[in-house]
Amino acid sequence: MSGKINIRRDTQDTFYRYKMPRLQGKIEGKGNGIKTVLPNIVDVSRALSRPPSYATKYFGYELGAQTKNDEKIEKFIVNGAHEVPKLQELLYDFIDRFVLCGDCKNPETDLIISKDKDQKIIRQCMACGKRTDVDMRHRLSTFIVKNPPPKDKKGGQHASASATSGGANGAGEGSDGGAAGSGGDGDDFDMLASGTAGLALSEGGDDDDWDVEVDTSAEAVAERQRKLAGGASGVLATGGGNNNNDDDDDDNGSTGDANGKDPYDELGDFITANASATDREIFEKAGALGLDKKHRALVVVIMCVFEDPSTLIKDIAKRDKLLMAFGDSDKHQRAIIGGFERVIEAHMDRLLGKTPLILKALYDEEIVEEEAFAEWGKKPSKKYVDKETAKQIHKAAEPFLRWLEEADEESDDDDEE
Ligand SMILES: [Zn+2]
CATH class of the missing domain: 3.30.30.170 (Defensin A-like)
Known part of the structure; x- marks a missing residue:
């Protein structure tokens, strides 16, 4: 990893x-x-x-x-x-x-x-x-x-x-670019950026139509988050019930605490109620609930934190540390993709077409690795969303997966001398 x-x-x-x-x-x-x-x-x-x-x-x-x-x-x-x-x-x-x-x-x-x-x-x-x-x-x-x-x-x-990870201070950056002639090393990110130009992966131009007709009243937001959060434990519950033997080993025993409230729900409620919670606060809350190593907690976090489709891509760059805080195992990475599958599902009309962009942002921020995408890309899975949705998301993800494969082949070629 x-x-x-x-x-x-x-x-x-x-x-x-x-x-x-x-x-x-x-x-x-x-x-x-x-x-x-x-x-x-x-x-x-x-x-x-x-x-x-x-x-x-x-x-x-x-x-x-x-x-x-x-x-x-x-x-x-x-x-x-x-x-x-x-x-x-x-x-x-x-x-x-x-x-x-x-x-x-x-x-x-x-x-x-x-x-x-x-x-x-x-x-x-x-x-x-x-x-x-x-x-x-x-x-x-x-x-x-x-x-x-x-x-x-x-x-x-x-x-x-x-x-590279959130741009807390935009300042220090500029100097590098100026000296790029000799020492400025062919930045990977630049290569990626130009490599994907043809895929229409670029954000920007169409930003505007992202913002139409979203009810941003506090009530509506809370309602959406409530649905998502509810959906979160719903999905987690079915996931667990399925007995997907490749998964639930470390999670089942821990849900349901003394007061009978599902800790995943509690985490979702916390994030929803504290819209301005920092990464650290969210992670500490997860820790207090015993979820700080749980890959499934990521699904809840993602659904609650990334509730605004119009800023989703930028938010991924801002929240990279939070997404990586829970762990970097295969399961964690899969859960991150799964969380975003759920986010896409919640806004199919607006986000399905953005699937490649969303995945690429996860890749660019080094939140999810190539291998995890490749594994996920093999076939649609109903682990986090229903089969039909999974299929649609996979189809939408094709340009990204193809690009990833090609980039990989290129670098393999480079390695052989
Ligand atoms: Zn010093």
């Missing part, structure tokens, strides 16, 4: 602001030619505001292995077969030593190489302003002195850590 993880290994806080994609590794070749390709080191490094060659080199030094860095084609390789957990651990070491402020541990730092003859490397912290030394005895320090980080016009290398 990938998804985003905290940049600091010593905090488990789901809402910690600084995230990075979980490191991936792919072992290729055999015998003497065996190597570990780092398919997403560019994205990981971007989250750390470091060139991808640094972490790759760090792995090589620590593992006593040769590395290959090709920034142009974004190919980063460590020779030999290395397991991802080991690499992830080394990545955290790298972060401790070359990214986090030595004082306040904030990851928004720039590496500065002093001009005197020692050529010391300093971490300049954007948060507390302190300058802390980097261990110059490490071989990576020598590499960094020889290959200094690219400077952009503002003199900062740091990208806003939250920019």
Whole structure:
């Protein structure tokens, strides 16, 4: 499973602001030619505001292995077969030593190489302003002195850590784009965006007709949410009754608490009654109800939080952390898709046509992974919606699924040299 993880290994806080994609590794070749390709080191490094060659080199030094860095084609390789957990651990070491402020541990730092003859490397912290030394005895320090980080016009290398996940501060972003000529790495997102242009997946133009004739009075909203919330436990109940043996192992025993109220209903009621509840408040409520690891809680959360079809896509980007907070197992990912199937079902006339957009937003925000979509895409399932609706949603999702497949094939081609 990938998804985003905290940049600091010593905090488990789901809402910690600084995230990075979980490191991936792919072992290729055999015998003497065996190597570990780092398919997403560019994205990981971007989250750390470091060139991808640094972490790759760090792995090589620590593992006593040769590395290959090709920034142009974004190919980063460590020779030999290395397991991802080991690499992830080394990545955290790298972060401790070359990214986090030595004082306040904030990851928004720039590496500065002093001009005197020692050529010391300093971490300049954007948060507390302190300058802390980097261990110059490490071989990576020598590499960094020889290959200094690219400077952009503002003199900062740091990208806003939250920019990819909700855009809390729109500011920090712009600088990257300006310097995109050489160092600016062919952003995955750009590729995705241009790749889908032909699919008419773009939002925007037709936004207007989304807003017509929705009764937004408080009453109507409450009523809709009530229906959805009721539907939530309804669906959960049938799901459980079905005895779909691939699913309910961890959920059945827990429903129905002392006061006889279904905790899933209670969670739905809470979200409905607290329209401005933050991610943290919702997640804490789920925790208080014993639902914070339950994939089915996601269905309730999704149906209650994403009740406004006109802002659905934008809301997905805003709520990514909440959706990932419950867990990232296959079941959780399936439940997220299921939750959105339910949302689409509740607004078929307006949302069915938007299915590819909705799924793509889940993909772009790294909330649901490719494998989960592929699995879901195999055949319509009545796990979360009725068969007929499932079929329609699947049909509507086809452009997205096809695009996903093609994107996958392309990247497979790239991998073969
Ligand atoms: Zn600091």
